[in-house]
Amino acid sequence: MAKKGQGKYLAILDAAIKVIARHGYHRTRVSEIARKAGVADGTVYLYFNKKEDILISLFREMMESFVDGLKSELNNYSTFEEKLRYIINYHLETLSANRDRAMVTQIELRQCDADVGKKIFAPLSKYFQIIEEVIQYGKTTGEVRTEVDNRLARKIIFGSLDEVVTRWVMSQKDYSLSQLSDPLLVILMNGVSAPPQPSNRGLN
Amino acid sequence: MAKKGQGKYLAILDAAIKVIARHGYHRTRVSEIARKAGVADGTVYLYFNKKEDILISLFREMMESFVDGLKSELNNYSTFEEKLRYIINYHLETLSANRDRAMVTQIELRQCDADVGKKIFAPLSKYFQIIEEVIQYGKTTGEVRTEVDNRLARKIIFGSLDEVVTRWVMSQKDYSLSQLSDPLLVILMNGVSAPPQPSNRGLN
Amino acid sequence: MAKKGQGKYLAILDAAIKVIARHGYHRTRVSEIARKAGVADGTVYLYFNKKEDILISLFREMMESFVDGLKSELNNYSTFEEKLRYIINYHLETLSANRDRAMVTQIELRQCDADVGKKIFAPLSKYFQIIEEVIQYGKTTGEVRTEVDNRLARKIIFGSLDEVVTRWVMSQKDYSLSQLSDPLLVILMNGVSAPPQPSNRGLN
Amino acid sequence: MAKKGQGKYLAILDAAIKVIARHGYHRTRVSEIARKAGVADGTVYLYFNKKEDILISLFREMMESFVDGLKSELNNYSTFEEKLRYIINYHLETLSANRDRAMVTQIELRQCDADVGKKIFAPLSKYFQIIEEVIQYGKTTGEVRTEVDNRLARKIIFGSLDEVVTRWVMSQKDYSLSQLSDPLLVILMNGVSAPPQPSNRGLN
DNA sequence: TATGAATGAGGATTCATTCAT
């Protein structure tokens, strides 16, 4: 039952994702995580100090691999639009690849106590930083208007992605997240408003 | 100690907001809500069936008054842009008016178990519907591109607002939410991208 | 099952005496005390904050009633010897009246952690004080040598009584403690040494 | 880290004395003893069957060396008074030489369960026997009144010494135990009472 | 309606002990 690889530590994290996704963190008993990981209850405490630490480690591991994966590819793209498209694709595809993982990220990780919140913020803020850097890059290439506030734009981008994923996770339906990438990119780039009419003004 | 008005029911909800905002839902004891509301522990169960119901009622009450307030004013505006501006203003100002309330909405309400999630979705979806109707309205006035997917646009609008509020609630800093209304509107309307260069100017 | 009188508080203490005497404090489960007291597990925590507090309260209650009973009678005696005899009788009879109680006092109460030790010392020291006052009184009546150190004499008196009770508690045999009162008094008063021989010196 | 000498067995006992003196037996984890002894947790179980056995062995070793040391010297004294003085000195000096050791003897060793109590009694009773033999010897030399009950006198002597040491161990103050030897001897020999007044002096 | 003492199921955590190496 226990996973190989880096051993019981990963086995416990893997089990935690599944169990927490199903029941929610607070309804999850440590003993159930242990059972699913194929270890004894006490073994969990050789790798984590408290139940809460499982959640925090879970998020840290996920965010780190998420951000690492994102960073490594991002340099392959040279325009802002390509970079943003990549972020959107990466975000949606990574999260839709594993619904359990997404569920933990979107729902469970927000509930926690203030302490947890802070510990979770650190890895998240690296992602924020990357987005803001891309926006800044867009300004240097002239693709992004200079009046745009980097931080606000980042909140809009991240907030949109996050909401899209949240609704997907909460929805029973099984639509594909990736199909939303292109329309999302278009709106983030151009907004929702129709371009000013080429105006038949001149015709009158 | 007990609030007047609609009596103990509201007193309990008021107390719940404060206590949950401070400690988080799961760390909040029913007895603490009761104490803060000035009623006996058992009295809480004359108005609510389970602890969970307090949270659900809390959200329903908040969303209903939120949506009612939004609806009643929205008709005063005749263009899509005005309507969207109003939604943004209303959302940010209503939530920044009471940090405790905002905290409960943004953080605590997401934690709950699947059941709770569903009960919470109903009032929220009314808000979603209003936003989508406004978008649809924008299409009829020609302000919104018809290719824009209503549901996706709604997710972007709501997701952006939600993220802006979430960062505000989590942030220690005390900046004003309202100041973000205008720049947010601009980006949602026009996106982040710079307009195509009139460019061939020099060619003429 | 629950005792009447001052209600559950006393019922729990009574149950605790019996259970702790049988199994020892550390082997005693709170749930067993609760069961014997005829209350629910949680009820114990309405009257005591921690398991440890049961032990402390137990000792405080016992020492207080012990000291109160001792004080009230002690004034009836006017010589040091009578007072000391009364202390000895009272100590031995009170403790032999309830073997469970004695067992808790003699054995279990000494084990505790430093914190407990300190909380237990306060009531005990009242008893020490009474003994020392009686010794001092003996000096004023000329019954006690003035070179005798009050504190040391108190330790000898208390230590002797304590050891006598400890051996009785630990012994399986069922001899009477009271029968030791008189010989104990004699030795404490006169020591073990034979008086100097009236010495047939004069006869030679 | 591991002590030399008889090897790990003694290292573990030494470590146990220190750790138990600091935290108390029940709060002491076997792993802490192992760490302090410089051995692995499992190694402890090559030398002791159960945690409890460490305590019992500890006491047995201490009592055996205590009794051996006492016996060997006791024959050097020929009067009861000298022998008793030696016992008192030896008891107080031996225990004050190592506060950790004393702490374990006085406090921790009393806590244990009935089973432990019995196993501990055997080595202790050798000490009791020696004291009683000395008392009996005092009767043969005429130094001790024959009415004195040997067992009771032993309890008084041991109880006094024990109480003196207990108060010293529990006290924060750092007074010398040895200084109590002489006054203790005087009271045990002669009691606390003043000699009968030669009184009829004035009549002559 | 209102109370709040009482309930008791539930679960995180500890730590003595084992055993494969």
Place this chain on the structure above:
DNA sequence: TATGAATGAATCCTCATTCAT
């Protein structure tokens, strides 16, 4: 002999919920 990772039984305490008053 020695190790120390792994075990899992054991239990204190919390707190949502009930119900006699």
